[in-house]
Amino acid sequence: MKNLDSVFWAYILGWAIFFGFYLSIAKRSNDLRAEVERLKKSTSRSTGEK
Amino acid sequence: MAKRVVLCAAAVLLVIAAAYASFFIAPEERTMGDLQRIFYFHVSCAWAGLTAFLIGFASNLLYVWKRNEKYDWLGVTCAEVGVAFTTIVLISGPIWAKPAWGIYWTWDARLTSTFVLWLLYISYLLLRTLVEEPNRRALLSALFGIFAFIDVPIVFGAIRWWRTQHPAPVIMGGPNSGLAPGMRPTFYFAVLAMHLFMWFLISERYALEKLRGEVEVLRREAETS
Numbered sequence: 001m002k003n004l005d006s007v008f009w010a011y012i013l014g015w016a017i018f019f020g021f022y023l024s025i026a027k028r029s030n031d032l033r034a035e036v037e038r039l040k041k042s043t044s045r046s047t048g049e050k
Numbered sequence: 051m052a053k054r055v056v057l058c059a060a061a062v063l064l065v066i067a068a069a070y071a072s073f074f075i076a077p078e079e080r081t082m083g084d085l086q087r088i089f090y091f092h093v094s095c096a097w098a099g100l101t102a103f104l105i106g107f108a109s110n111l112l113y114v115w116k117r118n119e120k121y122d123w124l125g126v127t128c129a130e131v132g133v134a135f136t137t138i139v140l141i142s143g144p145i146w147a148k149p150a151w152g153i154y155w156t157w158d159a160r161l162t163s164t165f166v167l168w169l170l171y172i173s174y175l176l177l178r179t180l181v182e183e184p185n186r187r188a189l190l191s192a193l194f195g196i197f198a199f200i201d202v203p204i205v206f207g208a209i210r211w212w213r214t215q216h217p218a219p220v221i222m223g224g225p226n227s228g229l230a231p232g233m234r235p236t237f238y239f240a241v242l243a244m245h246l247f248m249w250f251l252i253s254e255r256y257a258l259e260k261l262r263g264e265v266e267v268l269r270r271e272a273e274t275s
Contacts, residue, residue, distance in 0.1 A: 006145050011091055036261065
């Protein structure tokens with residue numbers, strides 16, 4: 001089992017990057033969903049005022 | 051939603067199975083021993099990254115031709131996913147190189163062309179943040195994406211055209227190359243698993259870009275109303 005620590009590090013860092021990337025997609029999606037809701041409300045409010 | 055959950059579950063299960071096969075099923079390599087097991091992760095990530103850039107290139111060409119915003123969304127999606135995979139390649143490579151070659155990095159043809167590829171697609175993503183107007187941004191980034199893709203065949207050919215530090219190819223490398231028969235099933239399974247995982251990331255990232263398009267339309271409506 002020589003150099004197995006290098007193999008583990010390669011896998012762990014690789015999966016940490018994938019996980020971080022997926023989290024960033026999830027966070028940006030949540031922010032955009034909230035923005036869509038806010039814009040829909042403000043658009044319906046302004047058309048209602050007219 | 052159910053489709054996304056199924057794709058996520060299938061991708062995660064396959065990559066776990068591929069990791070298990072890399073550690074416990076694939077035979078130990080004679081000269082490098084267990085260190086060679088990085089190969090299954092490193093090369094499958096590299097192939098998945100290059101496939102993402104290839105899909106992105108096709109989307110960039112289609113955008114220039116048809117000017118449909120969906121191709122722009124797919125183009126940026128593939129660039130970002132490709133950068134994630136290439137980042138992993140650029141990290142796992144030196145981790146493998148240090149015990150194998152005695153150095154983390156050398157300006158070898160394959161390593162340099164891969165680093166340049168990463169820089170080109172980072173520049174593509176930065177370029178998109180600098181242009182406000184959506185149609186102009188889409189056209190400029192599609193043209194830059196087409197230019198950036200020129201490096202992909204160079205990355206592929208680097209270890210075939212020039213003999214430098216990086217090992218010669220074991221797949222599609224000519225008559226004297228090849229992977230040991232016992233390693234082939236694990237390798238092809240790892241490549242398949244990583245491509246499915248890449249497809250999952252592309253579908254998630256594409257949904258985000260679609261949402262961004264919706265926000266832009268709503269913002270324009272809010273400004274005019």
